[in-house]
Amino acid sequence: MHSAERKGSGFIKVRPAQMTLKSFWQRTRITLLALGASILCIVVLLLLFSNAFLDSLKLFFVVPFANVYFFGNMLSYAVPLMIAGLGAAFAFASHNFNLGGEGQVYAGALVATVVALKAQGQGAQDVLTVRLVALFAAALTGGLVGGFSGMLKRRLRVDEMISSFLASSLVVFVVDYLLAGPLKDPNSNFQATKTLPSAFGFAKILPPSDLSVSIFWTLLLVMLGKLVLDRTSFGFELKVSGANKEFARYAGINGDVYSVIPLVVSGALHALAGGVMIFSTYLKTIQGFSAGVGWDAIAVALIANNNPVALVPSALFFAYLDAGSKSAMMGSNVSTELVTIAQALVFFLITATTLPRAFGVHNWWRCGKARAAEEAATKAAQGPQQ
Secondary structure: OEEEEEOOOOOEEEEEOOOOHHHHHHHHHHHHHHHHHHHHHHHHHHHHHOOOHHHHHHHHHOHHHOOHHHHHHHHHHHHHHHHHHHHHHHHHHOOOOOOOHHHHHHHHHHHHHHHHHHHHHOOOOOHHHHHHHHHHHHHHHHHHHHHHHHHHHHHHOOOHHHHHHHHHHHHHHHHHHHHHOOOOOOOOOOOEOOOOOHHHOOOEOOOOOOOEOHHHHHHHHHHHHHHHHHHOHHHHHHHHHHHOHHHHHHOOOOOOHHHOHHHHHHHHHHHHHHHHHHHHHHOOOEOOOOOOHHHHHHHHHHHOOOOOOOHHHHHHHHHHHHHHHHHHHHHOOOOHHHHHHHHHHHHHHHHHHHHHHHOOOOOHHHHHHHHHHHHHHHHHHHHHHO
């Protein structure tokens, strides 16, 4: 990995970007402080608004590990966070920002369900093939949605943050309409599709929880993502294009292409996460069932600093917070609104401390001073020659 910077003469100097032990500790310390502050905020909220503080505290922090059911469900929720977090990491690595994760996860889940239901209706017997085709269709759908924002950025210079968010909002409304109307199960009171046979689901490994063998495939996918980003020319060009488009152009890298491809990959992985949720847990698409996964994936990727391997503990942390929130809400007088506020505070604190660093602007004022000093020195050196 290299970094590039513009010098006063107009040439570009390339130097290796090495992570020293000191800088690694500084990044880790900031992240740990953000996580600690998040947990402290949760404790304070429970103290102020819960009538049974100690019971709520136990429900939030201890119950997720209390038995196989709670622990397995916590790990099960970490699976889509790892996959969607990997999608967010691919976008961040190229300095693109995909805010369309919510809609992409939702659409991927619906497409995977519809494809599997269609295959069942036609008498398909090979469950493995049906799952693979359904997940591929889901990923293709998410890739198209993400690629749409990428093409808008490439052709019309539309900011991908705005276009991906608006496209996601549109997709959510379309999926809600389909679940409430054309694709609704007429025999159900829920706004949901028909339920797939249990044979279509992934094999469970910690019954009666929802944890399935998908966690192993997800870990392999994370390792593959690490390999692609760090050990392939595609990953190198993607990072270089994101870090310095001018240097990428000098090196013969088509920066416009890397405005589209990372968003395609990001959208595909988000949609794949939605499909995995269907075959792991739900076996049908329920209106609003995936709300929050796309946003949590952003925080997961930021905590991991776009490192695919670090996505695993990061996703586990967010899954733990989700499990604790649900446990406190169901087992005590903690309201849904209080849980939502706690989760929003966690998201805010983490993104506020890690987002600038992820995009290399955490020392923007120092960089500005350095550039000003460099320009002044260049003018001073040129003065006697004129």
